Amino acid sequence: MFTLRQVGCNARSMLGSLRQMSASAGPLVDVAVDNAGVATVTMQRLPVNSLNLDLLTEMNKTLDDLAKNKTRGMILTSASPTVFSAGLDIMEMYNPDFKRAETFWNTLQDVWLKLFGSGYPTAAAINGHAPAGGCLLALSCEYRVMATGKFTIGLNETALGIVAPTWFIDSMCNTITSREAEFALTTGRMFSVDEALKTGLIDETAADKAGTIEKCRGFIKKFERISPMARAATKQKIREIPLRKLMQNRQKDTEEFLNYLKNPMVQKGLEMYIASLKQKAKK
Ligand SMILES: CC(C)(COP(=O)(O)OP(=O)(O)OC[C@H]1O[C@@H](n2cnc3c(N)ncnc32)[C@H](O)[C@@H]1OP(=O)(O)O)[C@@H](O)C(=O)NCCC(=O)NCCS
Numbered sequence: 001m002f003t004l005r006q007v008g009c010n011a012r013s014m015l016g017s018l019r020q021m022s023a024s025a026g027p028l029v030d031v032a033v034d035n036a037g038v039a040t041v042t043m044q045r046l047p048v049n050s051l052n053l054d055l056l057t058e059m060n061k062t063l064d065d066l067a068k069n070k071t072r073g074m075i076l077t078s079a080s081p082t083v084f085s086a087g088l089d090i091m092e093m094y095n096p097d098f099k100r101a102e103t104f105w106n107t108l109q110d111v112w113l114k115l116f117g118s119g120y121p122t123a124a125a126i127n128g129h130a131p132a133g134g135c136l137l138a139l140s141c142e143y144r145v146m147a148t149g150k151f152t153i154g155l156n157e158t159a160l161g162i163v164a165p166t167w168f169i170d171s172m173c174n175t176i177t178s179r180e181a182e183f184a185l186t187t188g189r190m191f192s193v194d195e196a197l198k199t200g201l202i203d204e205t206a207a208d209k210a211g212t213i214e215k216c217r218g219f220i221k222k223f224e225r226i227s228p229m230a231r232a233a234t235k236q237k238i239r240e241i242p243l244r245k246l247m248q249n250r251q252k253d254t255e256e257f258l259n260y261l262k263n264p265m266v267q268k269g270l271e272m273y274i275a276s277l278k279q280k281a282k283k
Pocket of ligand 1: 085088091129156
């Protein structure tokens with residue numbers, strides 16, 4: 001379900017497995033494996049990597065394949081020069097086909113469970129804006145490096161009249177203090193790169209995309225002498241409660257999402273937000 005490029009040639013066994021996976025390549029996710037066996041996963045649903053069902057399905061499959069092939073680590077980034085991901089594709093939520101909306105939400109849950117709960121190290125090379133679901137993906141990784149520039153990152157759901165699900169909130173609280181998360185979430189705060197660094201929402205900055213990837217690679221390198229099993233089990237223990245909460249409440253969480261979409265006020269809010277985005281794009 002994704003395209004494959006090789007970077008370097010020492011990751012032979014990994015590469016062999018990845019080649020098999022690339023037989024069913026799709027266009028929205030690119031995977032490149034470096035000499036150390038670290039996979040750089042690039043979202044490439046341009047212009048803004050909004051997370052629709054197709055992109056999420058490819059990401060879900062990619063995460064399965066990386067786990068199966070025992071990747072040494074994963075760096076998540078974007079093919080856009082200015083946007084990491086614009087978050088959930090609003091068109092999946094506006095006047096939706098409810099059967100598709102259910103599959104969409106279940107796939108997003110799967111992606112989060114696999115990314116937040118992965119045994120291998122994960123880092124986000126945030127080379128542009130990361131609102132809402134884009135921020136969620138970054139928060140699901142263990143380390144975040146953001147490119148400097150006039151970019152913003154945050155969970156802005158309340159600004160759209162949407163309530164962020166518990167697991168979005170848990171991801172934020174796993175990264176910054178509950179107090180800061182509450183303030184940011186209730187106000188729909190979008191952080192500048194400097195503010196994100198100061199708050200701890202991101203760990204480092206870099207001048208450009210190459211720099212963000214290099215620093216992510218440096219983070220993953222820290223685990224070279226650490227037992228992968230001990231590492232994965234420790235991460236699992238730290239992340240266990242939010243993961244278990246969603247696994248035990250998936251159905252209820254999905255129903256809540258679908259009920260939101262059935263609310264005329266929410267639909268009106270989405271309609272106005274889409275109009276404002278289109279208006280902005282025309283200027
Ligand atoms: C991410 C962002 C900062 C990028 O800004 P930009 O580079 O100037 O790009 P634009 O805003 O012009 O968006 C490009 C196109 O993507 C569309 N788009 C942007 N975000 C989208 C989203 N989340 N879902 C669907 N479409 C989206 C825009 O409507 C525009 O479509 P058009 O070309 O048909 O007019 C900006 O698009 C944005 O803020 N998006 C909304 C993010 C958000 O609130 N997501 C929450 C979803 S729950």
